[in-house]
Amino acid sequence: MxxxxxxxxxxxxxxxxxxxxxxxxxxxxxxxxxxxxxxxxxxxxxxxxxxxxxxxxxxxxxxxxxxxxxxxxxxxxxxxxxxxxxxxxxxxxxxxxxxxxxxxxxxxxxxxxxxxxxxxxxxxxxxxxxxxxxxxxxxxxxxxxxxxxxxRNLIEYANDAIFTLDLNGAFQMVNKKFEEITGFKREEVMGKAEMKLIEPEYSELVDQDFQKRMRGEPGEPYEIVIINRKGERVYIELSTTAVIEKGKIVGIQGIGRDITERKKLEQELVQADKLASLGQLVAGVAHEINNPIAYIKSNNHSLASYLNDIASLLTEYRKLKTLGDPSQFESAIKRIGDKESEIDLDFVLDDLNKLLEESQEGIERIATIVRELKSFAKAEEAPFEYADINEELDKTLRIAQHEFRDRIKVNKEYGRIPQVQCHASQLSQVFLNIMINASQAIADEGTVTVKTFEEDNKIVVKISDDGCGMDEETMKHIFDPFFTTRGVSGTGLGLSVSYGIIKRHNGEIRVKSEAEKGTTFTIELPQVI
Missing domain, CATH: 3.40.50.2300 (Response regulator)
Incomplete structure (x- = not known):
């Protein structure tokens, strides 16, 4: 010492x-x-x-x-x-x-x-x-x-909004970025728990997250939408953690990052990929629409002919009103009978109903195709909602059928699965991208198998084809942006966008393939985001 x-x-x-x-x-x-x-x-x-x-x-x-x-x-x-x-x-x-x-x-x-x-x-x-x-x-x-x-300086001048709440949800601290993003001054929010910042559709999601933190459970970042002072929607990536003092949870600290611009770019990219997918289906869609249009057109020609025949028969019936001499009545009735035989009235009346039913079916088929394409192509900003994955796969298969036509058989092996919290049209986009790839991997005739089941509290979707498959080098890059094996005809965005969509659903997407033996895409989704 x-x-x-x-x-x-x-x-x-x-x-x-x-x-x-x-x-x-x-x-x-x-x-x-x-x-x-x-x-x-x-x-x-x-x-x-x-x-x-x-x-x-x-x-x-x-x-x-x-x-x-x-x-x-x-x-x-x-x-x-x-x-x-x-x-x-x-x-x-x-x-x-x-x-x-x-x-x-x-x-x-x-x-x-x-x-x-x-x-x-x-x-x-x-x-x-x-x-x-x-x-x-x-x-x-x-x-x-x-x-x-x-x-304090790091918090105050951070690039993310930082705040703390007490156990009642009242704000205890907010930083400068919080003021900037929300438009509210700290003196307006301090001590208040009733700030209407969160868009109503996301309130339950935030409440569930806060309850988990209060129980000391860990969590992952998630996305919400808030409404700022100007009434504008702002996308926020929110991370929360418990505030612990002397071994007790006394509140919640949150970090919110403004991802509005990123979301806009993501939506534009997703939308571009949707339109690209639809572009690849144009020929098949045109064929599907042309078929009912063709027989509606044919039925209209028959209906016009039947209308002329019935009009000529009605003309004979109207002549009965103008008969002045009762002796002429018998010959008029005979002309009417001859006219009914000539036009084969019983057949016409029976065929009329069939033609109208066929035309109505064709119109409904066209309306269904257009409705499903519009639903698929629309830009989506809605919050996560519960949807039936089996139903979404069926809708997607109806769209993909325009690409499959008669050369690809579809096997459906659907299990009994609960609904999933998701963006349904975005998941449909993922399914369609995989199905289009499967169609293009099958040179002539083949089979696409769609399977769903529940495993470890997750919903699993497997889409398999017996097409040409992929080598190991291709599989390494399959989810890379702009990677394509189709030359100038491919955008290289489909599977990259699909990967991003599944990740935003807190899910996983994997591919297993072997050259000349086909490909299987496996998607795992949590039931609740």
Whole structure:
């Protein structure tokens, strides 16, 4: 251990000698304590000079000094902010003076009476230890203050909105970015729990997240929409964590990142991929629409012919009104009967219903195709809602059928699965991208198998084909943006966008393939986002 460096301010050489001897001789007697080195200053002025040149660990100052008194020396030491404790040394009967010295900044005092030299080393050891402990405490507290100030600045000027809530959901702290994103000043939100910031559709999602944090459960970032002061929708990626003090959860801290621009770009990319997918289906869709149009057109020709025949028959019936001679009635009835036979009225009436039913079926088929294409192609900004994955697969298969036509057989192996919280049209886009790839991988005739089941509280969708498959190098890049094996005819966005959609649903998408043996895409989705 380093020695304790003592400066003893004493004008009496005898007393100085006694103290030096006491400290040096007691060095080994004070168990587990530090040794001493002792320097002497004969006056207050000499003390001040030494302090300007040397660093001491403790100062012993005799109260009765010439010119500068002990209190004067103490005052100067404190004024100069010298970093060492002062012990005042007084004569017998000067205890009141010693106490006064402590009030002015001395850390302890010693009365020169009786066997005062015996406890002196331990007294000095304790004063130095307490002073160093207090000094270290001040250093730690200052470092903590600086750290807290730094953290406050980091929070205040962070690029993300940061806030804390108490157990009642009232705001306890918000930073500058929070004000910027929401448009509300901190004084408007502090202490309030009823701020209508969250779009209603996302309220339940946020409440569930907060309840999990209150139970101490971990969580993942998720996306919500808030309404700012101007009434504008702002997309936020929100992360929350519990605030813990003394082992207890006392609130929630949240970090919100404005991802509005990113969402716009994502939506534009998703929309571009949708339109690209639809573009690949144009020929098949045209064929599907042309078929009902063709027989509706044919039926219209027949309906026009039947209308002419029925009109001519009605003309004969109207002639009955103009007959003046009852004898003409019999011949008029015969003409009507001949006309009915000529146009085969029973067949016409029966065929009319069939033609109308066929035309109605064709119109409904066209309407269904258009409706499903519109639903698939629309830009979606709605929140996650529960949907039946089997139904979404059926809708997608009806669209993909325009691509499959008669050359690809579809096997459906649907399991009984619960509904999933999702963007239904986005998942349909993923399914369609995979199905289009399957169609293009099958050169002539083949089979696409669509299977669904529940496993480990997740919904699993497997879409397999028996097409040409992929080699390992292709599979490494299959989800890379703009990677395509179809040359200029492909955008390279389909599977990359699909990967992003599934990730935003907190799901997984994997591919297993082998050249000339087909490909299987596996999608896993949580039931609740």
């Amino acid at each position: 380093e020695q304790i460096k003592v400066l003893y301010v004493e004008d009496d050489p005898g007393d100085a000698k006694l103290v030096r001897r006491a400290l040096l001789s007691k060095t080994e007697d004070v168990l587990h304590k530090r040794a001493f080195s002792v320097d002497i200053a004969e006056s207050g002025e000499a003390c001040i000079e030494k302090l300007a040149k040397e660093k001491y660990d403790v100062l012993l100052v005799d109260y009765n000094l010439p010119k500068m008194s002990g209190l004067d020396v103490l005052a100067k030491i404190i004024e100069d902010e010298y970093d060492a404790p002062v012990i005042m040394v007084t004569g017998s009967g000067d205890e009141e003076t010693a106490v006064n010295a402590m009030k002015r900044g001395a850390k302890d005092y010693i009365v020169k009476s009786g066997d005062y030299l015996r406890p002196l080393p331990l007294t000095i050891q304790n004063v130095v230890a307490q002073y160093e402990m207090a000094k270290e405490k001040r250093r730690v507290e200052e470092a903590l203050r600086e750290s807290e100030e730094k953290n």
